[in-house]
Amino acid sequence: MRYMGSETYCRDIETAIRQTMDFHKYYGKKVLITGASGLIGSFITECFLYANENFDARIIVYAAGRSKDRLGIRFGKGYRERKGSFQFIESDITVLDIRQDFDYIIHAAGYGHPEAFRKMPAEVLISHVVGTQKILETARFNPNCRVLYISSGEVQEQVEHLTFRACYPVGKKAAETLCISYSEEYKTDVVIVRPGHTFGPNVTMHDNRAATQFILSAAKGVDIKMYSTGEQIRTFSYVADCVSGILTALTRGAGKKVYGVSSGEKCSVREFAEKCAAAGKCRVEMCIPDNVKKLETSPIKDQIISNDALRELGWQAAYPLDDGIRNSIQIIKMIEDKEKIS
Secondary structure, eight states: OGGGGOHHHHHHHHHHHHHSTTGGGGTTOEEEEESTTSHHHHHHHHHHHHHHHHHOOOOEEEEEESOHHHHHHHHOTTHHHHOTTEEEEEOOGGGOOOOOOOSEEEEOOSOOSHHHHHHOHHHHHHHHHHHHHHHHHHHHTOTTOEEEEEOOGGGGSOOOSSSGGGHHHHHHHHHHHHHHHHHHHHOOEEEEEEEOEEEOSOOOTTOOOHHHHHHHHHHHTOOEEESSOOOOEEEEEEHHHHHHHHHHHHHHOOTTOEEEEOOSOEEEHHHHHHHHHHHHTOOEEEOOOOHHHHHHSOOOSEEOOOOHHHHTTTOOOOOOHHHHHHHHHHHHHHHHHHHHHO
16 A cells, blocks of 8 residues: 555554544444545545554455556555455446445545536536435445445535536535435434545545645645635645544434534635645746636635534544645655655
């Protein structure tokens, strides 16, 4: 696993495990993680694998994703053979059909980047609704299973639904309603989380969200390109905090309840870019957006995610925004340096 070669990344994994309330409840359990090669899903997966290797947690991890090759690259092609408690499942979430008993299902799959919203909005919306239905069907016939659905802070905002860009928040909102509907009709045990803008070193290369591009540019030491004034206010979270919050909601959260997941720290998009530039010793360059950039711009002015309900469960964030940015850049640089040598 390429990221586990970084001491900083391993410390972040340890911190996420330590900050998770009742992490021991995962010991000896079967956990299915969809979207396991994505930013949040991969970090969750590695928390469980790290706990197995270092704390004898005996967690049986099923990592699901669209591409087994991508999963193999992300976690190491030989890892599955070396560790009997880790299995890959290759499947698009919309056709996933698993008849197995799981103790927990963490549903992190679904398109979440602006390029997908523009190029394939129908698939984006369908993946969130139909994919969630597939997960809920798996849990429906498994009464002891608890499901956690990773939604988005965008669902709490008012957006015009008669636009292609609405495919993401409307799809997420419909999936939340589906979770509640299954809970009412079939007594499926479901918890919903709404993360704020999450960033980290373990991003996928097709992720073209602004925060991701800021981090990657800063890690390379090249100027950060901004295609807006960046006045929108966002709550940001380092991936280690996001994951410890999600795992806490799964162990301690109430069924049918929604938990906002954020560090509680907010700033403008421009301020976030400037923090990245300072950490990467580069500068922010203002650019004129072309038509494509304009189409991919979020219509949401301010998006503030409260973590009050999560903190009531005993959870606390561990990473100030500057620390998360610095760690992300340091880890990405380390990986790139190692890969150049090899």
